[in-house]
Every structure is written in C-alpha cells, then in structure tokens.
Amino acid sequence: MNKSTFALKGNIFYTPTPNQLVIHPQSYLVCENGLVAGIFEQLPEQYTNIPVEDHGNRLILPGLVDLHVHASQYAYRGLGMDMELLQWLESNAFPEESKFADLDYAKQAYSLFTQQLTESATTRACIFATLHRPATLLLTQLLEESGMRCYVGKVNMDRNCPDILQETTEESLAETRRWLEESKQFTKNKPMLTPRFTPTCTDELMAGLSQLQKEFNVPFQSHLSENIPEIEWVKELCPGTRFYGEAYSQFDLFGGNCPTVMAHCVWSDADERALMKQNGVFIAHCPQSNMNISSGIAPVKSYLLEGQKVGLGSDVAGGAHLSLFRAMTDAIQCSKLRWRLVDQNTPALTMPEALYMATKGGGELFGKVGSFEPGYAFDAIVMDDSDIPTTRTCNLAERLERVVYLSNGKPHAKYVQGEKLF
C-alpha cells in the first residue's frame, strides 16, 4: 500500500455534467498518488488499512477553480467601484500595478494574496500578475510554497499605458522569454502567456507572443468583449478584424493548439461564439466584476447550452471577493436578471450548473481537474456548515445551497492533488 493512499469520509458532492449534482452521503473518497481512486459507501478490501480522515457530517466538494484573478489588484478590492472599465484601469489598476516594480512591495502584497487564496476554497487559479518579471516569479515562488497549483502570467503591455507601466515591444518579448525560462524551476505552478488585452498590445507584440506560445507550449489568457467602450476601441485599433476575438485568433492565440482562457465574453457576437466553440476557448465568467464595472451580464446559460467551455472567475479587483462561492451566487442572480430583463427564452442558471462552472467547467483547463470521477486530481475542500444556524432540518442538497449562499467561504480542510494544505 502506497503511503500516499488515504481516504476522506463525509458527505461527498460533485458535478460530472452541468445538470447533474451527484451526492454520496457518508461515503469514502479515496486518494491514490494524488488522484481520485473512487467513492465508496464501504471501503473495499484493498483499502481497509488506509488512513481515513473522518469529517463526520461535513461536506466534501471538489476544490474550486478561479479562471480569472488579478493578484496585483488584491490590495484595492472593494474600492473605487463607481467607474467603468477604462476609467477604472487609469485610476485604480495602473497606479497600483506600477508598485510591483519594487520587489519589497511585491513581497508584501503577494504574500497577503497567496495567504488569502490558500485559505479560500480555491485550489487552482489563472492569475494575472503585472509586467514585472521579478515580482511575477516571486508570486509563483510563494504559490509554490503554499501548495496551490496555478497558472501565473507576467502581463504584457506595450501601448496605451501610463509611462511607468509600459514596456517596449522588444523588452516585453525578451522579458517574457526570460520569465518562461526561469519559470521552469517550478513544479506545481506554471506560466501562462498574459497580454493584458488588445488595447495595450501591438500586433508586433502579439506576433512575438504567438511564437513564444508555440516554442514553450504554454497556455494563454487575456480579456475579451467585456465592456462596450472597450469593444469599440478594439474595433478602431484592429480595423481588419470582424470581431474582438480575431484580434487574438489572427495570431493563433485563441484556443485550438493554444489552450486559452478569455475573461468575460459579456458581449461576444455569434461569430465570436462560433469560433470560441470551434476552438475550445475557455470562457471565464466573472459576474461580480461585470456588475461592479457596469459591463453587463454575459449570456452564460446560453454558453453552457451551446456547449462552450465555461468556468467562473472572481476577477479581483473588478470583483471585490476572492470567494468562488460568492461568484456562484452572483452568477445565478445575474442570470435571473438577464432572464427577466434581456432574454426570457433563456432560463436562469441552476445550483448544479453554478457548481459545475466553479469546479469541472474551469478545471478542465488544468486537465482532469474539478470532479471526483476516478482519475481526476484529488483537489478537495471540506466545508463545515455547523456555524450557519437554522431551526430547519436540511437535506444534503439544501446544505450545499446554504454553504454556497451563506458560508464565509473558508474550508475546514483543503487538499490539492492529494497534498493536504490544512
């Protein structure tokens, strides 16, 4: 018996598909070599001697996956929420991000972010850092020490930025290459190409990133069709494209052989959606950010129904909360408003769909992640709902709903790829 074999016992939940909430009351979730071996009501003979962590009546869920979060914006989450995207970038995001040229500040800020992310229910994340290579590597080092398994991106931006936060195209590409090389030291946390978005990236930069993507075989993330003034700006900047996504796809940076996460997709038109689906682009739905920055409500239910790959993002600090449970409730609530105010032919999201997006939907970017089906990474969180008082007896599905709506979002125990973080 390998000593990395063990079991958690409790009430086990997962969503193999968007419509299916599977619940195993009082069962054993077995881990072998960092992967899920199976779920059992009674431990089979070959597992009878493995260590069992008994979580009693607690809830065991797949770790949550945050497909879009800005580590460098954590310091001002919940601030300046009275602006639209472009103004907010100028006033909030850029001045804060410029501080990460100072490695001492970066250490302070990224230590806080890493601590808070580690204490949360999130086990995997796609993270924007800043354009600063040393600070980005420092963040990756901190995540590596925490046990989290994330993608981390050094940001590229070589136009339309304040001087203090702008690279030349050559610098940007040279620093990116060096960062990709230096990132090879990490085993759990990996680099992800991260041009901020089209307005801050020249065609030359994008072409260079495309070469690096092929050479290093790394995934890619950026922003897409978030906010109406932004989309109009991209149209002016890229007169040869039919839709925003082509600003990326013309450089082979839009799914297919380039695993891609596009944040937001609030206003993607039919052509953009068709290409996303064809290429298997992951959509990072960030409902709270889309409210806070007055972007709108993405048609996420339709995305799920048409077979797009969809996960959830906190988008701190466009979103104020790191908790993906909050993102789940935000997504459901926004989908109800969308049904009521925009499109009564498309129903609201359900709780299983929200959990699916927060787990397997985004998890698939990382491989077999986000489910408790055999062979999936053993990413698990244990939620204790005993501090959510009620005088009602709730069944297990109801207890899950209450954890999502009402818990403080912090798990009682957390595992990533079979490793216990706490």
Place this chain on the structure above:
Amino acid sequence: MNKSTFALKGNIFYTPTPNQLVIHPQSYLVCENGLVAGIFEQLPEQYTNIPVEDHGNRLILPGLVDLHVHASQYAYRGLGMDMELLQWLESNAFPEESKFADLDYAKQAYSLFTQQLTESATTRACIFATLHRPATLLLTQLLEESGMRCYVGKVNMDRNCPDILQETTEESLAETRRWLEESKQFTKNKPMLTPRFTPTCTDELMAGLSQLQKEFNVPFQSHLSENIPEIEWVKELCPGTRFYGEAYSQFDLFGGNCPTVMAHCVWSDADERALMKQNGVFIAHCPQSNMNISSGIAPVKSYLLEGQKVGLGSDVAGGAHLSLFRAMTDAIQCSKLRWRLVDQNTPALTMPEALYMATKGGGELFGKVGSFEPGYAFDAIVMDDSDIPTTRTCNLAERLERVVYLSNGKPHAKYVQGEKLF
C-alpha cells in the same frame, strides 16, 4: 450632568442627504438622553467630564435600518432560490410559516432571529411575523429584551392560502385587535399592520384593517408591484383599480395619515409613483430578493431623484442575507446593471446614496432616526476594519467602502437610542 450623557470617539460618518457623505475624523459623538447632542473635534466645556468610549481608529456609523424582513423565514434563508415569487411562497414560505402555530417552535426560531439581528449592524427594522398572534407577541417580547427598536407585524391573510395558514376575515380582524391591545405592554417595539399582500387579503379584511389603523394610529406595511405574475393577479383580483397601489389606497392604507412601507416597487408605473410621492409612502428596496426571486431591478435611483422616500430591506428569506451592508452593495450593483441593460439615462447609485438609504432614508419612518444630526436618536454602530487586510493606505471614505463591500457585517459595538447593546 445627566448620567445618560456620554460620548463615542472615533471616525464618524453620516449622510444628511443622499448626495452628502459627512466625515468627522477622530471626533466625539455626544449622546444626551438617548439623542445625538452633537459632533465635536474637542469636547466643549459642558461635556469635559462625561464618560468617553474611545474607539481609536474605528468607524462610527448610524445604525442601519431594515425596512423589510420576514422573521419567520429566517430558518430557510439561502434555500430554494430557483423559483419565482408565487411558487416560492407555496413551496417555502407557507409551510415554514405554518410552524409558528406551535409556540415552542416559534420560541426557538424567533430566538435565533432576534440573536442574529441583534448581532448585526441593524438597529431598527420593519418585521413580518406570521398570522399567529401569540408567536408575534413572543417575537416582540424577545426584541424588547434585546434592546432593538422595531415595528413588528402580525400577518393577515384570509384568502388564497393553504388551509393551515388561512384565517377567516372575522378571526383575522379580531386577532389583530387583540394583538394591538396586547402590544401596548411594549415600550421599545411597536405593532405595525401587516396584511401580507393583496392576493391573500379580501376587501372586507382591508376595510377592517383600515378602521383599526385609524383607531390605534399604527403604521402599515405590505408588498407592492414586486413580480410580474403577482401584478397580473392583482389586476384580476381588483378590477376597479388603475394600479396595484390603489388596492391599498382605496382603503386609506397608502401613506398620508397612515405611515406606510411598501416593499419592492420594482414595477410601479407613473401613476403609482405619483401617488407614493404625494402620500410620502416609504419604498423598501430589496435588491437581493428581487434577484433571487427573478423579480427585476427597481428604478431606485429615479425614486431618489424624484424625491420618493426610499430605504433598504434585506427581505430575508427572499434575500439570503440579513446584512444591510450586503443590501447596499446589491443595490449599487443592480443599479449598474439597470443603467447598462434598461435605462442609460439614469446613472448608477453611489456609495453615499446607498448609505443614505440604509440609514436616514429608512430611518425617517421611525422619526428622527438614521443620522447624527443633533436631536436624532443615538443609534450607532462601531465598525472595526482591522481584519480586512490590505497593503494600501486607505482614506476614510475608502475604509467605509471596504467595510460595506468586505466586512462580515458585524459591528464591534452597537447602541440603540443611547442604550448600549454590546
């Protein structure tokens, strides 16, 4: 010097108007006989010997006012959030409310509600109980012991309800009269007439309640124009009315000499709005409930601009959260979506407007409540933001914003009418 004279020291915030956030850094808020005597940078001579509670760098705000909350639904907040209003009433609200015929259950449930409300930042609330007189009096007794100062309503419903939760008209009126008499024992918490809403109340019942309102001179609360199928139903039930509000106003139960809170007003038309304004009806805006039950987004910014009286409601359990800080962020976020998706001529709510609604806007129902202007009730909460970590130095307005978006909603200290609750 009266011994009920004392001061709190700290950073003091209030909103005398929707557009004006007043901040007094490191100042003294003086209480005399339960009322605000003034705010001072240095204590004037007549106060030099009064007790001072020094809250250091903490934030001192007016207590928050919850204009609409169902105490009897607290047990299932965060549950069954996949239904519209009428279905949700049948499946969730009515079965739970029927349990309050049992005074033992009522004691358990209302003790929990009272404890949670007391620990929250809310100092005043307009509360729906159930139709059960003994349980409603018990709730009022519990609130009285807690130090909270609320309006509590025995619910009336004599049609279109499950048998287990329906009164005859005669019973309903007789029990209401008896409840109003018995409520005279309480000094801090007062009764408020509470027909559930038009679909569950006959004209005879409403006429009888109107007589009781005049006889006992008590305020009045109900629901108005919340959800489209509900509004259509009211049209069928009240063929003689031009708009929903007339179902109340035809019985003199819609402001004027009858202080009135109408919950929701999501779909109020121009005539209804004109009458609300003319009669000074208080609108209880409940944004989270309006999302959860798919009702829509009330035009609250327009209500403020046109001079309506507007406060906020948690509407537990249509809303899942008792925190009015959460209601403030929900209100702002929904107003941004409304601007984006419905009406680009009406801008989003600001933080001062949200704080105003949560304090003075709703507080005016209770008299001079919800501000720190001299003569206002000394309702104060002290918020400690030291557990919201950041690497940024925030000014006081920013710290307020972070408390609203990011705190757990529980004050460090709380006063109602000069009485310290904790």
